[in-house]
Amino acid sequence: MVGNARKSTSTFARAENPPVDLGLLRRILYSVFLLVMLLLLWEGLKAFSASNNYELQIGSATIDLSIFSDMQLPHLGDIARAFTEPAQRNGPPLYSTLIENAGYTLQSAVGGFLLGGFFGFLLAVLFAHSRLMQGGCLPYVVASQTVPLIAIAPMIVIWFSRAGNSALSIPVIAAYLTFFPVTIYTLRGLTSVPETALELMQSYAASQWEIFVKLRLPNALPQIFTALKISATASVVGAIIGELPSGFQNGLGVTILNFARYYNQSPPRLWATIAAAGLVGILFFLVIVLVERLIVRWQREDSD
């Protein structure tokens, strides 16, 4: 008994005070390494293509390398510089325009994330408690995602502007994309409860509500967070796509449309905007990761 306790205590010491988290450090170094490789590949391909006049002769075949020209794939330095230069004559630098527009998009994305998350969770709870509902409705939920978002976005914009509430249309479009992973993952989490864990609750004569709150929901939390991480990035994509047909003046989607229309004037501007859109998604994703760390605290350190 004593020996057992002592041995286990030493295990805790190791688990709680890891000398250095080599795993995390290694992961960060590895991603930085991959990013550097990608950037080197980008510039390397450009340099190689330029030195060959954007044509490659292999035997009798000629390969067109013009997609690596400055017009189609700007230099990384030019893209970086575009952030600091005004997008319009005498206007503010591009980065401040982007931040302002990203703010609009992020607002819609968060709205859509919350709306879709709530609705998706509700559906999952409904499906988890009714086999009939699950069997009848789940195919339509899946089918809803086969309709391209870009096809229904204009419809949603029209509906909401007719109803005099056009500002709501973008969050709703984003929600259309975000509710789906939440429903699927939450449903799996709520229903994948070990048989004995359920029997334990039955042995206490626990009510359905107690089984839900004390067993099904906490059991589903890791999977719910997996869904929320997917939904966070999807909501940004949804908001940008929603902005495209909206006719609004603000948002990253609107900015992308503008810079795409005037691409020939300055290709780096569009690339800078694309990078900004990506950053917004990553930012939202990281916020969810942080919240997950705070709430799902019981998992062993090595499990992700």
Place this chain on the structure above:
Amino acid sequence: MSAVISIQNVTKMFRGSDGLLVHALDNINLNVEEGEFVSLIGPSGCGKSTLLRTIADLIQPTSGKITVNNKTAAQARKDREYGFVFQSSTLYDWRTVIKNVELPLEIMKWPKNKRDARAREMLGLVELSGFEDKYPWQLSGGMQQRVSIARALAFEPNILLMDEPFGALDEMTRERMNNELLRIWTAIPRMTVVFVTHSIAEAVYLSDHVVVLSPRPGRLATIIDINLPRPRGPETRDHEDYFRLTSQVRHALRSGVRDEVLE
């Protein structure tokens, strides 16, 4: 002495995953008296876990009658008359050790301060004081199972139903847990234990009676009374009668299995 658990003509049939009807239990009759330690032993597939679950009202028998404390098994479950210990510790990953022990008390609406005090007392009983705030994964298998015993006893049931609780532990840990269980059982007066196992040594060491079941369909082959003196300890395993009784159980198991290979 009165029968705390009374099993009369219990038969259980269910449809297996291949769609065929499985005859799991065939006309079982068994009485367990108050304060007794009774083991159910038999090869895999003899229905010993099924029998335990019918007592717990987790499974309903196809026919026959079960009373627990003179109530139907269903009423006894609603009145929280028994604690159940599973083969896997079935601790909830997201709860600390003490919160796991408090789980039944929360469901039974104990006030918070009473809950906390009782959980600490139970962890003391299973000698895990100091581990209150650990998560289950931070504990060894034997410690996890001790937490689950503390949880099963927390709400003061007078019956403990155990389904191969030490089956996943190594031999050394299992013997230590056997001693722990006897100590806990002795510490709580009039506590009745029904213990499912496939270990002959464990069944003989712990029990007042060993109920031998034969497989397909699960039938009650024989009941062997274990008259080894109590309190029992490591020296019990060297007792002359201990060897005699283990071989008696072994022979009963063999004759029950007939032509089939013992698993």
